[in-house]
Amino acid sequence: MPVYNKLVRDFIPQVINSDGKQCRTRILDEEEYKKELNIKLKEESEEYHTAQTSEEALEELADMLEVIRSLAAVHGATWEELEALRNKKAEKRGGFKDRVYLIDVDDNA
Numbered sequence: 001m002p003v004y005n006k007l008v009r010d011f012i013p014q015v016i017n018s019d020g021k022q023c024r025t026r027i028l029d030e031e032e033y034k035k036e037l038n039i040k041l042k043e044e045s046e047e048y049h050t051a052q053t054s055e056e057a058l059e060e061l062a063d064m065l066e067v068i069r070s071l072a073a074v075h076g077a078t079w080e081e082l083e084a085l086r087n088k089k090a091e092k093r094g095g096f097k098d099r100v101y102l103i104d105v106d107d108n109a
Helices: 012-018 030-049 054-074 079-093
Strands: none
Touching: 030 054, 054 079
16 A cells, blocks of 8 residues: 655545545645645645656646645735736846856955
């Protein structure tokens, strides 16, 4: 019997049951939930880095977005508030679309 001990998407127990298997689950408290979301974000990021195709990479990015949405809620923000914060930073400092790579800064000027 495989042991997972990890945060999974909400419908995974139903998917397992529909395959004729049984699983045990529990509901995490707030602190455990936050910790497990951080672990899940790292897991999804690692899966993104090992993706072999663009399709796999996009699947992992979608998973990361789902985790990020949940983390925003844990930190008391909606997706819209997070997006507004992202827009504010982009307006002030730009995004990454221009592919600017900083080499060094001469701070003696």
